[in-house]
Every structure is written in structure tokens, then in C-alpha cells.
Amino acid sequence: MLSKKEKQLIREIWERLTPVAEDIGADALLRMFASYPGTKTYFSHLDIGPGSAHLSSHGKKIVLAIAEGAKDISQLTVTLAPLQTLHAYQLRIDPTNFKLLSYCLLVTLACYMGEGFTPEAHAAIDKFLSAFSAVLAEKYR
């Protein structure tokens, strides 16, 4: 459950992250690959070493998609419809991995925002990413 205040906080934070989407996304992915090596299996066709072009472009894609969802959280199912289809029928990433990336995004934000990543912001974004992940997995079965 997200309050109006939390939705606004989420919107503002992700708007600020949009210009640095590449850095945030790549950092979160690197953290995920380091802590949860099983996640690398989905990227065997790409070069995901630190600093690689694939890592940056992929990270950017993910962060921008989340930022788009953050603009109007009540419309997540509409906004994510194409991505739902992509993940369910093509990518077929096991949805437990969404939790792992979500957590690493939180760590990336903590490193990036320092004290600015308050417990309130942490709670709001954790809830948002859970909702986002749930919607993303809706078409799986």
C-alpha cells in the first residue's frame, strides 16, 4: 500500500535518477551478478563485465522502464503491458530474480544517495519495486 506522499517521493526520486540511468542500472546489475551468480545465466549472450557497453545499455533500459512506471503508479498494468508479454513469453526470467535485482537497486540507491536514502524513501521504493515486479510477472501463468 502506497500513500500519496510515498507515490510522490517515488516519482521524484526516479525522475532524478533518469539522467544517470546508465550508471544506476549498470551498478545494480553488477551487484546482482556479484552477489547472486546464478543471475548471470540470463546474460550468457552478452558481455556483462564492468564498463561493457552491453551492461550500460541494459542497465539504462531497466532503470528507464522503472522510471516510466514511477510516473503513474496506479497505471502500472497499462504501462508495463508490453514488458509483461516480453518477460512471460520471450525472456522467461524466473520471477524470484526480480527480488534480487530489486534489492541490489536499493543498495545502489543507498550508495548513490547516502543519508538521502532515508528509511522512508527505502520503504516506499521497496514497496514500489515489489509491486512493479508482481505486475511484470502477471502474464507468466
Place this chain on the structure above:
Amino acid sequence: MVEWTEQERSIITNIFGNLDYEDVGSKALSRCLIVYPWTQRYFASFGNLYNAEAIKTNPNIAAHGTKVLHGLDRAVKNMDNIKATYAELSVLHSEKLHVDPDNFKLLADCLTIVIAAKLGSAFSPEIQATFQKFLAVVVSALGRQYH
């Protein structure tokens, strides 16, 4: 048996060696109570937990957070035998405190976030992975004696 490389050992001892236990301990516990409000169920006797501000300034929570963090010291000093080191504490959390062991992971996650916020980019992916490995062993040891 958990195996630790020399590098992993030094990462863990470095992190704890440079820690302000009072600051980090209180921040980690209060963050846990704010981000995962159901964990407040174990702290009913600690006073005002009514909102985030109250939790952040509650002296009982701060003191308890510090205690928990000092408890982690024992694992740092006994990395090759964390399971045995925490056997008694595991029994305590199960039989006296009745804490659902799933909660240990929630606090561990909040501790990681607090340290990440402190260290910024110095909290690299590799350091994060090592720290998470350490906390996972601690969490497992604390849940080990439940039955």
C-alpha cells in the same frame, strides 16, 4: 563448513573495524522497524514506535541496535565457527524471544543498506557480496537451533 578466502576475511574485519557501532546499530534496527513494520511486534515494550520519527529517536531501539551490532562482533572474531558461536543465541531467540527466523534476514538487509549509505561507492559489488555472504552465515546460525 563455510570457507573464507583471505580477502573475504579482511573485507569483513575492515568493515567492522571502521564501524561506529552506536550509529550503525541504531540506524539499522530503526530502519528495519520502519521498512518492515511487522517487525515491531517484538518491541511492544520499547515505548513509542508510532511513526518513523518516533522510531528513529527512540532511545531503547537505539540501545538495542547497538547491542545487536556488538553481537555480530563474535561472528567476526570466530568466522570459522559461527554456527557454534551462536548456538546459545539461537536457542534464546527461539525459546525465549520467539522471533520468526525470517526476520533475521530483514535486519541483515537493512544493515547492508545502512553500511552502503555510509560507504557510498566504496561499498563495491565484491565487498557487498562478501558482506552478504557473512550475514547469510550469521542468519543461518541464528536459525539453526529452532525446532
